Amino acid sequence: MKLSHKIAEYGGTRPFYTFEFFPPKTDQGFENLLSRISRLVSLEPLAINITWGAGGTTKERSLELAGLTQTEHGVDTILHLTCTNMEQGMVDDALRSAKERGIHNILALRGDPPRGEEYWIPTDPRFTHGADLVSYIKSSPEFASSFCVGVAAYPDGHPDRESDDDGELEHLKAKVDAGAEFIVTQLFYDVDGFLQWVKKVRAKGISAPIIPGIMPIQTYASFLRMTKLCGTRMPPNLMSDLVPLRHDDQKVKDYGVALAVQMIRKLVNEGGIRGVHFCTLNLERSVTRVLEDLGWAGGSPKVANKLISDTPVVPDSELVITPHNATDSATHTLSTAPSTDSEAGKGELNNATSWDDFPNGRFGDFKSPAYGETDLWGSSIMSRKQALQQWGHPHTLDDLTTMFMRHLHSKIATTPFSPTPLSPESLMIIEHLERLTRRGWWTVGSQPAINGASSEDEVVGWGPRGGYVYQKCFVEFFAETKDLERIERKVKGQGQGWVDFFAGNVQGECRTNVPDGGRNAVTWGVFPGQEIAQSTIIEKESFLSWKNEAFSIWSEWASFYPPDSTERQLLDSIRNERWLVSIVHHDYMDPSALWTFLFGDDAVV
Structure with missing residues (x-):
C-alpha cells in the first residue's frame, strides 16, 4: 500500500513509526538481519525503509532485502533510490525490479550534482537534482501510478551545501512540487530547532506529511561520527551530558534511549507530530526500549496514547537516565517475539544477543546484521x-x-x-x-x-x-x-x-x-x-x-x-x-x- 494513503487513513491512538535498515555487507549478516527484522516486525511498524548505496553499490542486496520485507513479512516497504552517479538505465532497472517485488514506495534521495563534478564516473544526464528523480517517476507512464514517492529533508541544513534556510526550503519545495508525497528528515537532536523548521516548511506552502528521523545514540564515538557527517546541530546541554558518560558504553546507550523518548514526547505533545522514523543502523535493543518506554510496544493503544497525552515534557536539564532494568524489559519483549532456529551465534561465546551491545573497532562480528557501517543517505564520505x-x-x-x-x-x-x-x-x-x-x-x-x-x-x-x-x-x-x-x-x-x-x-x-x-x-x-x-x-x-x-x-x-x-x-x-x-x-x-x-x-x- 502507498505510504501516503496509509498515513492519511491511519487511525491509531498512538503515533505511527517506521524502521530503517541497510543491507549488511556479509551473507551471514544478511541472513541474520532477516531474523532481526522478524522480531522487530512484531512491534507493528507502519512501514520499513531499505537504504540504497551510493551509485547503486548495494543495488542487488537492497532489492533482495526490500522484496523479502515486502513479501515474506507483509510490511509495506520503502525502497531508497539515489540518482547521483547512477549510470544510464539503472534508475529504470531499479524501479522495474521494485515494481515486480510489489513495492509501492520510493524515497528519492541525493539532490546534489555528482560530488566528483566533471571528473566523476558518467551519470545519467536526466538526473541532476533530486527533484529530477521525483519528476521522472511521477511523470512516467510506466511508473507514475505504481509508486508513492518521498524525499529527504535537512532540518539542520544540508551537510554538503552552504545555502541558507530559504535556499534549503526552496530545494525541498521543488521536490514536493515535482510530486513528492511525504518527507523523511535527516537525524537531529535539537527539537526546538526542528519545530521551528516545521513552521517554516508549512509557511512555504509545503503540506506533505513530515516524518522526523530519530537515531538513538548507541556509542559516543558513533554519535560524534554521524553528527559530524550529517552536520547536526547540538543543543547546549547535550555534549555536557554525554562527555561524563563517554567511557561507559552502557550509560551512553541508556542515555540515548532516554533522550530519544524525551525527544519524541516533545515532538508529539508540542509539535503534533503523528509519526517518527527510526534510523536503526540494523540494531534492535535501543529502538525496542524506546518504544516500550513510550508505551507504544505491546499492550493497549489507548494506554499508549494516555502515556503520551498525560506525560509532561521534562526540561532537557532534568533528563533522567533510563535505569538498567529497562534493558531487561526490552529483552523480555524480544524473547516473546517470533524466533528462528537459523540465527547464527546461538550457543557461542559471542552469541547473537551480544553482537551489538558494545561494538568496538571497524570489524565487529561479521555475522552481526549491523556489521558494516553505512551512510544514512547513500552517499560518499569524500568530496x-x-x-x-x-x-x-x-x-x-x-x-x-x-x-x-x-x-x-x-x-x-x-x-x-x-x-x-x-x-x-x-x-x-x-x-x-x-x-x-x-x-x-x-x-x-x-x-x-x-x-x-x-x-x-x-x-x-x-x-x-x-x-x-x-x-x-x-x-x-x-x-x-x-x-x-x-x-x-x-x-x-x-x-x-x-x-x-x-x-x-x-x-x-x-x-x-x-x-x-x-x-x-x-x-x-x-x-x-x-x-x-x-x-x-x-x-x-x-x-x-x-x-x-x-x-x-x-x-x-x-x-x-x-x-x-x-x-x-x-x-x-x-x-x-x-x-x-x-x-x-x-x-x-x-x-x-x-x-x-x-x-x-x-x-x-
Missing part, C-alpha cells in the same frame, strides 16, 4: 573539495607517503581511509606506524596490545564500568607483491603460530595462513555479571569485505582528478598493483611482540 584541500595533488609514491605521515603527525585531519584525526589509541604505537609508513607501507588500521586495562580507561576502555578489556596487536597497510612475499616467508619461518595474516588485491586474490573457518578475536572484554564479549573479530569474510571497500576508496579518490592526469594514473596504479595486508600477533601480553616480529632480526621492514 572533491576535501580531497584537494587535505590530500592535494599526489604525483609520486613519496607524495602519498608524505600525506599519510602528515595524518600521523596531526597536520591533516583525515585521509581517504581515515575520516577522523588519529586516535589517542594509535598514538600509543605511533613510532611503529611511522616506521611502516616511511617504508611506503601506508597504514590504514591498527591497535596496540592491551592486557586487562580498565573498561573505564579513557584511551582503550569500552563497555560497562568495572570490567577489563583486552586487545591483540594488529596493523593493516598497503604493500607491493615483493613485500607481501617477504612477509609470507617470515610468517611461515618465524611466526611459530603466533602470527596470522590476510592479504588481498583488487583482482580478488586472497592469501592467508588462517585455516578455513578460522576466526581471530582481537578485542574482548570481561564485565561483571555477563558473558565475555568479543567485540572485534578478524576472519576471512570480514577482511574481504573491508578489502573491497578499501580498493573502492582508491578508485573514488582517483575519480577526483582528470582521466589523463598524473594523479589519476598514480592512484589507479596503486589500486591495481598493491595488496591490502592485515597482520595479527596473538601474544597480547607482550605489547612489542608484533613490532619485534616486523622490525627485529631478518626484519621485513
Whole structure:
C-alpha cells in the first residue's frame, strides 16, 4: 500500500513509526538481519525503509532485502533510490525490479550534482537534482501510478551545501512540487530547532506529511561520527551530558534511549507530530526500549496514547537516565517475539544477543546484521573539495607517503581511509606506524596490545564500568607483491603460530595462513555479571569485505582528478598493483611482540 494513503487513513491512538535498515555487507549478516527484522516486525511498524548505496553499490542486496520485507513479512516497504552517479538505465532497472517485488514506495534521495563534478564516473544526464528523480517517476507512464514517492529533508541544513534556510526550503519545495508525497528528515537532536523548521516548511506552502528521523545514540564515538557527517546541530546541554558518560558504553546507550523518548514526547505533545522514523543502523535493543518506554510496544493503544497525552515534557536539564532494568524489559519483549532456529551465534561465546551491545573497532562480528557501517543517505564520505584541500595533488609514491605521515603527525585531519584525526589509541604505537609508513607501507588500521586495562580507561576502555578489556596487536597497510612475499616467508619461518595474516588485491586474490573457518578475536572484554564479549573479530569474510571497500576508496579518490592526469594514473596504479595486508600477533601480553616480529632480526621492514 502507498505510504501516503496509509498515513492519511491511519487511525491509531498512538503515533505511527517506521524502521530503517541497510543491507549488511556479509551473507551471514544478511541472513541474520532477516531474523532481526522478524522480531522487530512484531512491534507493528507502519512501514520499513531499505537504504540504497551510493551509485547503486548495494543495488542487488537492497532489492533482495526490500522484496523479502515486502513479501515474506507483509510490511509495506520503502525502497531508497539515489540518482547521483547512477549510470544510464539503472534508475529504470531499479524501479522495474521494485515494481515486480510489489513495492509501492520510493524515497528519492541525493539532490546534489555528482560530488566528483566533471571528473566523476558518467551519470545519467536526466538526473541532476533530486527533484529530477521525483519528476521522472511521477511523470512516467510506466511508473507514475505504481509508486508513492518521498524525499529527504535537512532540518539542520544540508551537510554538503552552504545555502541558507530559504535556499534549503526552496530545494525541498521543488521536490514536493515535482510530486513528492511525504518527507523523511535527516537525524537531529535539537527539537526546538526542528519545530521551528516545521513552521517554516508549512509557511512555504509545503503540506506533505513530515516524518522526523530519530537515531538513538548507541556509542559516543558513533554519535560524534554521524553528527559530524550529517552536520547536526547540538543543543547546549547535550555534549555536557554525554562527555561524563563517554567511557561507559552502557550509560551512553541508556542515555540515548532516554533522550530519544524525551525527544519524541516533545515532538508529539508540542509539535503534533503523528509519526517518527527510526534510523536503526540494523540494531534492535535501543529502538525496542524506546518504544516500550513510550508505551507504544505491546499492550493497549489507548494506554499508549494516555502515556503520551498525560506525560509532561521534562526540561532537557532534568533528563533522567533510563535505569538498567529497562534493558531487561526490552529483552523480555524480544524473547516473546517470533524466533528462528537459523540465527547464527546461538550457543557461542559471542552469541547473537551480544553482537551489538558494545561494538568496538571497524570489524565487529561479521555475522552481526549491523556489521558494516553505512551512510544514512547513500552517499560518499569524500568530496572533491576535501580531497584537494587535505590530500592535494599526489604525483609520486613519496607524495602519498608524505600525506599519510602528515595524518600521523596531526597536520591533516583525515585521509581517504581515515575520516577522523588519529586516535589517542594509535598514538600509543605511533613510532611503529611511522616506521611502516616511511617504508611506503601506508597504514590504514591498527591497535596496540592491551592486557586487562580498565573498561573505564579513557584511551582503550569500552563497555560497562568495572570490567577489563583486552586487545591483540594488529596493523593493516598497503604493500607491493615483493613485500607481501617477504612477509609470507617470515610468517611461515618465524611466526611459530603466533602470527596470522590476510592479504588481498583488487583482482580478488586472497592469501592467508588462517585455516578455513578460522576466526581471530582481537578485542574482548570481561564485565561483571555477563558473558565475555568479543567485540572485534578478524576472519576471512570480514577482511574481504573491508578489502573491497578499501580498493573502492582508491578508485573514488582517483575519480577526483582528470582521466589523463598524473594523479589519476598514480592512484589507479596503486589500486591495481598493491595488496591490502592485515597482520595479527596473538601474544597480547607482550605489547612489542608484533613490532619485534616486523622490525627485529631478518626484519621485513
